[in-house]
Amino acid sequence: MAEPSITKRLVYHVGGYDPTEPRAVHQRFARELSRFRTTWSVTATLSEPVVQDDTASWQVATWGPNWRVETEYRLLRWDDVIKQAEHRPMWRRIPLALLAFADFVASGALWGYFRFNWRYAGFFLYPFVLFAMLAALAFVTGRLAGDAAGSVLVGWGVGLAAFALLMVWPARQFYLPLLFDDWIFSRGYIRGHEKLLEARLDRVARDLVTSARDSDVDEILVIGHSLGAVLAVDLVDRALPLDPALGKGRARLALASVGSSLLKIGLHGGATRFRAAVGRVASASQVFWAEYQALTDVMNFYKTNPVTAMGLAVPGRPVVRVARIRRMVLPARYRRMRRNFFKVHCQFVAGNDQRASYDYFMLLCGPLSVERQVSYADGAVSAINDDGALRESADVEPLVFEGTVEMSR
Structure with missing residues (x-):
């Protein structure tokens, strides 16, 4: 039985509280994509960025001997909001x-x-x-x-x-x-003072729904890192009421919160609006939601189900997985970065030096669906050969999703 393969993916990325401008983000993306090429023995090309008020986007093509994926990457901008505060x-x-x-x-x-x-x-x-x-x-x-x-x-x-x-x-x-x-x-954000950002989230939610209807993508991935995970959940919650069929057709809808700060907001007594949004997204059966956490990252909540911690009764959502950053980078690099909390935190959105169960670029650009990658204990490791080819069948059986699962590699 051949592995199911993704050929086109649309990604909405929401970064954390980082004032980096889109073109600098694109340069960083290009640098880390080169790591991905080397680590997984794949070929990749990257277009120039198109920067707009609400988003910045670029095209990524990746391929191995028997697969090819075209990814449209849309970065939700809020660097201007952060820069305004900087002044x-x-x-x-x-x-x-x-x-x-x-x-x-x-x-x-x-x-x-x-x-x-x-x-x-x-x-x-x-x-x-x-x-x-x-x-x-x-x-x-x-x-x-x-x-x-x-x-x-x-x-x-x-x-x-x-x-x-x-x-x-x-x-x-x-x-x-x-x-x-x-x-x-x-x-x-909790008190509802960020009107500019809320209006932007509404516009990008409409864009997401329109793109899902009009494009021929196999998968839509909304991925949020750090505090951006909060905005990613908010974005999905705003999109779902606009189209009840969103995620139920050809284009499956996946949500990934990585190194997330969901509980930073969700544990605040006044965050009733956000907790309601989390409850609605967690209850939406057409949304596959995975939460990745790491022990060495002090800016996330390790081995904690955010939905349960908020007191919401939605069993099994999200699927909580543990990523081991030590296994994602070379030993010498890990020794240099381990005491830099920011670098450790940002490894969730960087390229890996070694094949590992969590790989940001494999989620964005790999031939396996997000759900399939999450379902394997070693991510895509057992599904991709040394030469970058997609195997006819993976060497591991999918896991049964029952809360937090240890990564095996």
Whole structure:
């Protein structure tokens, strides 16, 4: 029995809180695609990007000895939203960030982080602890200067100057402004303040539905990374009511949340609108939903079913899989990146050095459907020969989806 093969795929990618512009994203995509070519012994071509207000898109063609896939990749843009926040001065950013901190603590989100993944709780606390340490250092500096000069005014002046300098460096060195903006945005999203982004999600949802009707693709994949997983679920939830037949025809609909921050939002007591969206997407039988998590990534919730953690009764959704980043990259590269939490987190959307059960580019550009790849314990490893050919039949039987499943390779 031959492996079922995908020939055309439409991908909507929603990235995390990253201000990188589309053309830079395209350059990074091209670099990582070259890793994919080498690792899986395939050939690939990539078009130039077409950048629009809501999306940036490019065409990818990949093929092996007995298969070929054409992928249209559409990046949902929100780099402009992030860049707008970047221009916010620190004197405005700090009170908004402290308000976000108080909101997430009072809403029970922080307790939820400790309950489901204490490492994520540490990620939440990190920028605020860093800020408190820098503020304390500025205070001590001012106090010492004031005592030495015998003047309270000198102390205040030196302290404020020290604080301003610390907010430039080392605060920026340790990503404090970006992390503050991340949590400010998250609170704004929960409270319904991000109207520009919501309007964009509505437009892209209509585009998704129109493309599903008018194209001859075999599969539509909506994939969200980090905080982008929240927006990916939101996007699918907005698309489903526009066409009740979406995902039921030739073009199957798959949703992948990778290294996701679904519970970052979902555990907030005020996120009722988002939890309702998660419940609707999880209950939609025509949507195949897979959630990939990794232990070494502190910015996701390892071995936790996000739907269950939100208190939603939708058994078996999503299919939760564990990816092992150590097995995705070469040992020397892993030793270099393992203490860089951001690089580890971004490996979910990078090319692998080694064939592994989770491979971002195999999901986007491979001949197996997303559901088929998720159903194999080793992903596409047993389905692709050393020369890149698709085997007549895989060496492993599909798994039965029952919650979290360990990857075997």
